[in-house]
Amino acid sequence: MPAPSSDFCDILLLGTTSIRVGRQELxxxxxxxxxxxxxxxxxxxxxxxHSRDYLAALFWPELDESxxxxxxxxxxxxxxxxxxxxxxxxxxxxxxxxxxxxxxxxAGLDLATLEHPLPACDSCHADECRLxxxxxxxxxxxxxxxxxxxxxxxxxxxxxxLWLAHKREQLRMQQLLLLxxxxxxxxxxxxxxxxxxxxxxxxxxxxxxxxxxRQVMEMHAAAGHPGAALKLFESFSRxxxxxxxxxxxxxxxxxxxxxxxxxxxxxxxxxxxxxPVIQKVSLVVVLRxxxxxxxxxxxxxxxxxxxxxxxxxxxxxxxxxxxxxxxAGKGAFFYFGWPNAIVDAAWLAWSAALRLSTWARxxxxxxxxxxxxxxxxxxxxxxxxxxxxxxxxEETARVCHNAQYNQPLVSDKVQQLLAYRGRLHxxxxxxxxxxxxxxxxxxQAEENQAATAPASPLQGRDPQLEKLTEIRQDxxxxxxxxxxxxxxxxxxxxxxxxxxxxxxxxxxxxxxxxPDLQPAPLETLFxxxxxxxxxxxxGAISSSGRHLYDYEQWISDLDAVNIRDDGQKHRLFSxxxxxxxxxxxxxxxxxxxxxxxxxxxxxxEFFIHLARHARPAPFLLVTGHQLPTTMAWPGHxxxxxxxxxxxxxxxxxxxxxxxxxxxxxQQCFHLSGGIPLVLKLLAEHQGTQQxxxxxxxxxxxxxxxxxxxxxxALILAVAGTDTPHEELAALMPEKTTREExxxxxAAMVESGLLHRVTGTRVRFAHPLIPRILxxxxxxSRIRRIRQAxxxxxx
Numbered sequence: 049m050p051a052p053s054s055d056f057c058d059i060l061l062l063g064t065t066s067i068r069v070g071r072q073e074l075x076x077x078x079x080x081x082x083x084x085x086x087x088x089x090x091x092x093x094x095x096x097x098h099s100r101d102y103l104a105a106l107f108w109p110e111l112d113e114s115x116x117x118x119x120x121x122x123x124x125x126x127x128x129x130x131x132x133x134x135x136x137x138x139x140x141x142x143x144x145x146x147x148x149x150x151x152x153x154x155a156g157l158d159l160a161t162l163e164h165p166l167p168a169c170d171s172c173h174a175d176e177c178r179l180x181x182x183x184x185x186x187x188x189x190x191x192x193x194x195x196x197x198x199x200x201x202x203x204x205x206x207x208x209x210l211w212l213a214h215k216r217e218q219l220r221m222q223q224l225l226l227l228x229x230x231x232x233x234x235x236x237x238x239x240x241x242x243x244x245x246x247x248x249x250x251x252x253x254x255x256x257x258x259x260x261x262r263q264v265m266e267m268h269a270a271a272g273h274p275g276a277a278l279k280l281f282e283s284f285s286r287x288x289x290x291x292x293x294x295x296x297x298x299x300x301x302x303x304x305x306x307x308x309x310x311x312x313x314x315x316x317x318x319x320x321x322x323x324p325v326i327q328k329v330s331l332v333v334v335l336r337x338x339x340x341x342x343x344x345x346x347x348x349x350x351x352x353x354x355x356x357x358x359x360x361x362x363x364x365x366x367x368x369x370x371x372x373x374x375x376a377g378k379g380a381f382f383y384f385g386w387p388n389a390i391v392d393a394a395w396l397a398w399s400a401a402l403r404l405s406t407w408a409r410x411x412x413x414x415x416x417x418x419x420x421x422x423x424x425x426x427x428x429x430x431x432x433x434x435x436x437x438x439x440x441x442e443e444t445a446r447v448c449h450n451a452q453y454n455q456p457l458v459s460d461k462v463q464q465l466l467a468y469r470g471r472l473h474x475x476x477x478x479x480x481x482x483x484x485x486x487x488x489x490x491x492q493a494e495e496n497q498a499a500t501a502p503a504s505p506l507q508g509r510d511p512q513l514e515k516l517t518e519i520r521q522d523x524x525x526x527x528x529x530x531x532x533x534x535x536x537x538x539x540x541x542x543x544x545x546x547x548x549x550x551x552x553x554x555x556x557x558x559x560x561x562x563p564d565l566q567p568a569p570l571e572t573l574f575x576x577x578x579x580x581x582x583x584x585x586x587g588a589i590s591s592s593g594r595h596l597y598d599y600e601q602w603i604s605d606l607d608a609v610n611i612r613d614d615g616q617k618h619r620l621f622s623x624x625x626x627x628x629x630x631x632x633x634x635x636x637x638x639x640x641x642x643x644x645x646x647x648x649x650x651x652x653e654f655f656i657h658l659a660r661h662a663r664p665a666p667f668l669l670v671t672g673h674q675l676p677t678t679m680a681w682p683g684h685x686x687x688x689x690x691x692x693x694x695x696x697x698x699x700x701x702x703x704x705x706x707x708x709x710x711x712x713x714q715q716c717f718h719l720s721g722g723i724p725l726v727l728k729l730l731a732e733h734q735g736t737q738q739x740x741x742x743x744x745x746x747x748x749x750x751x752x753x754x755x756x757x758x759x760x761a762l763i764l765a766v767a768g769t770d771t772p773h774e775e776l777a778a779l780m781p782e783k784t785t786r787e788e789x790x791x792x793x794a795a796m797v798e799s800g801l802l803h804r805v806t807g808t809r810v811r812f813a814h815p816l817i818p819r820i821l822x823x824x825x826x827x828s829r830i831r832r833i834r835q836a837x838x839x840x841x842x
Contacts (some may be wrong), residue, residue: 056069056139056154057131057136057154057155057603058155058156059091059131059139060155060158061157061159062158062190062196062219063194063195064190065198065358067130069136073362074130080126081347081350081351082119082202083126083127084197085107086120086201086211090140090147090148091149091157092159092215093148093149094149094151094157095149095150097147097148098146098147099141099164100117100120100144100147103147104116104119106205106207106208106211107119107120107202107205107208108120109204110204116316124147127140136153137153139151141153149673150483153355158188158190158191159196159219161191162222162226163222171653187226187230189224192222192226192227195215196212197212200212220254223253224253224254227246227250228250230246231246231247232244239269241271243267244267244667245495247260247263247264248264250263254594258284258296258297258299261281261284261296261300262303263800265277265303266303274307274782279306284296286301286424312598323720329823329825330385330425330748331393331422331424331744332383332384332385332390332395332422332424333385333465334373334383334384334420334422334444335370335382335397335400335444336382336418336420336444336445337360337380337382337404337416337417337448338356338380338417338418339353339360339408339415340414340416341353341414352413352414356414359407360380363404364382365382368399370383370396370397370400371385381444382439383440384397384427390422390745390748391534394462394465395466395562395643396459397420398420398462398466401418401456404416404456405418405454407638416453416459417448417452417453418451418456419446419450419451419459420444420456420457420462421440421447421461422440422445422461422741423440423461449731461741462743465742472751481482506540506724507698508694508695508696509544509695512688513541513544513545516545516686517549520549521683525659525665525680526665526667527656527681527683528666528668529671529681529684529685530685531671531673531675531685531686532688534673534746535723535724535725536688536690536724536725538671538672539671542640546638552664554635554638555635556640557638557639559572559573559635559640559642560642561644561647561672562646563648567646567648568648569650570648570650572646572647573624573651577627596641610661617650621653621658625658625662636666637666637667638666638667638669639655639658639667639668641655641669641670642670642671642672643670643671643672644672644676645676647672647676649679652675652676652679665830670681689724690722691722691723693717696717696722698711699727700717700731701733703728704731708781713779716731719815719816721814725742725745729742729743730743739816739819743816744823747814747816747820748820750801750817751817751821751824754799754800757792757795759780760776760780760796761791761821762780762821762829762833763780764793764812764818764834765817766830766833767833769802769809769812773789773790774786774788778836793810800813
């Protein structure tokens with residue numbers, strides 16, 4: 049029996065369907081939808097032969113024997129081409145009469161990992177714990193809680209459907225048994241947090257079992273978190289009332305009462321909430337993708353839609369960090385949010401939409417509709433309580449419905465977030481939203497627009513403008529990095545500087561770096577080259593003479609997959625320079641890399657090489673939050689400080705009405721903290737009590753970074769930063785000491801949310817943060833804190 053080789057494939061059928069060799073995911077057979085069912089059946093009933101007649105009748109009951117066996121041969125051939133190769137045998141072993149699955153010819157099979165025989169003893173002994181610990185290393189959440197062949201069915205194959213239902217139930221029982229044993233052994237070894245994670249998975253796969261609910265509640269209480277246990281109870285009891293109109297069992301109610309009685313002496317002011325508390329409000333951008341197949345063959349169309357759905361999930365989820373909501377046959381929803389600021393989230397969604405529409409235009413058998421909208425996400429810090437998106441998904445679905453095929457459409461809120469990155473065209477037809485208001489919709493114009501000067505030039509940036517001009521006039525390589533946080537006016541500064549430059553005949557290339565969790569080498573440069581029509585640009589042709597449409601092929605042509613030394617890198621850069629087109633001696637060339645914090649390191653190193661060695665030397669300008677941490681910047685760095693008072697007052701004179709008093713201008717500048725974008729937004733919304741979403745979005749990442757200290761941050765916003773630590777501890781929903789309050793506040797000072805005035809006195813780093821904290825929390829939570837404060841005063 050051969051040992052599993054690194055060249056053998058891994059087959060995943062629980063929670064997902066995937067075939068991998070090492071880190072590379074193999075494309076699943078696209079032509080036959082029944083190929084997945086056949087693979088799942090053979091892998092599940094492995095290491096024994098199955099007659100071809102039985103398999104043909106199982107998957108093609110409507111066909112005669114000859115036609116069914118012919119289809120089986122075609123599907124089997126397709127599977128063997130995917131699973132096998134020149135350097136690895138296929139695990140599907142067949143002869144004239146039967147077909148089988150040899151598990152020793154795969155590197156890993158998640159079904160085999162789940163069905164690994166458990167120790168026979170019933171009590172938890174050291175040997176059993178050791179065996180389970182070794183097994184737990186290979187157990188992923190997909191294996192422990194994922195469905196077998198998720199969302200897969202074969203209408204018309206009744207016998208297979210019965211087998212599939214039975215198999216899923218059998219594997220589900222195996223998961224429940226394994227999780228119970230893992231919980232017991234984790235508790236015995238003192239790994240209480242791991243045991244709690246396993247218990248939550250247990251509730252996920254068997255949500256109606258009150259024994260599991262009571263077990264998780266007791267584990268939360270033992271860990272010192274009775275509030276979390278009560279939230280689980282409230283969520284479960286509401287679902288019972290809503291779906292079955294019944295109350296929980298007496299044992300569950302008794303446990304609830306016991307927890308309530310035990311919490312009374314711990315919390316003096318904040319009683320447990322009798323209703324579900326929304327602990328967090330976040331701004332998110334929602335994208336809806338709906339694929340359409342043009343195939344006339346129903347089976348081929350179903351398989352194609354399934355493949356496109358998996359490809360969409362891989363791009364948006366694994367590569368771009370989106371959260372998947374649902375896919376119920378009417379399009380998939382994804383939302384982008386934390387840890388990205390809302391502007392970056394909008395750009396992530398827009399970038400993903402452009403990639404998907406580009407793929408769709410290259411497909412001959414599929415089209416796509418894409419809509420993007422933004423709004424508020426209501427969620428709990430407890431993973432067992434689902435997130436709520438309210439009406440955002442409904443509005444996003446309407447935007448998607450209005451979209452043309454292969455042409456993404458965005459709402460006006462998203463357009464405002466994308467406005468500075470490129471121009472969008474407005475649809476002539478406007479439509480009403482569900483609340484009766486009129487919303488405009490926008491679609492893509494053209495990318496890589498040249499920068500235009502802002503309508504209101506920034507004040508207080510003359511030193512930076514003069515420094516940029518001085519560096520450009522210098523004889524050495526011109527390389528400048530402008531680094532600052534969101535809203536500090538980096539884009540406006542560059543646009544204002546370019547407007548002042550004599551640009552007759554000069555060329556400006558603006559590269560907007562696309563957000564990506566794992567940017568691939570030279571991917572930013574590739575997107576820049578492919579954004580121009582091949583007929584208008586020499587650089588749109590790869591080294592092999594083909595047009596640049598396939599990134600993987602292009603990187604392979606350039607031999608840029610594994611760059612091991614500086615010599616290889618220099619040779620690669622020499623091949624890349626001609627792709628940008630000729631540099632004219634009589635005119636200057638400027639490259640502006642925007643949002644450089646999203647840029648891959650190799651692209652940035654290439655432009656540095658270009659600025660150093662090309663003749664005439666181009667001028668390189670990069671803007672963003674920060675440079676990649678893995679490289680040293682050889683050029684100049686310009687940091688943008690907050691605006692001085694005189695510059696802020698000058699801007700407010702233009703942005704505020706003439707009737708605004710000097711005191712009002714002073715208050716606006718104080719609230720802005722010298723951040724230009726905040727100042728502009730405050731001026732635009734002057735006279736309104738509600739804080740605009742763009743302002744909330746600017747500060748929400750810093751607030752979200754507080755994690756478990758977020759509750760204390762809200763209490764400080766409502767009660768005041770001068771509240772004694774004893775009172776703050778009494779206002780916390782869980783038992784908290786003065787020392788823990790002091791540690792949490794020190795952590796918030798270190799993160800930048802608070803600023804230390806003296807040894808013990810602190811204040812919020814920005815005057816708007818307390819109001820934004822209240823906006824990012826449910827009104828019910830704020831009312832409870834204020835009621836508790838009133839009780840303390842009385």
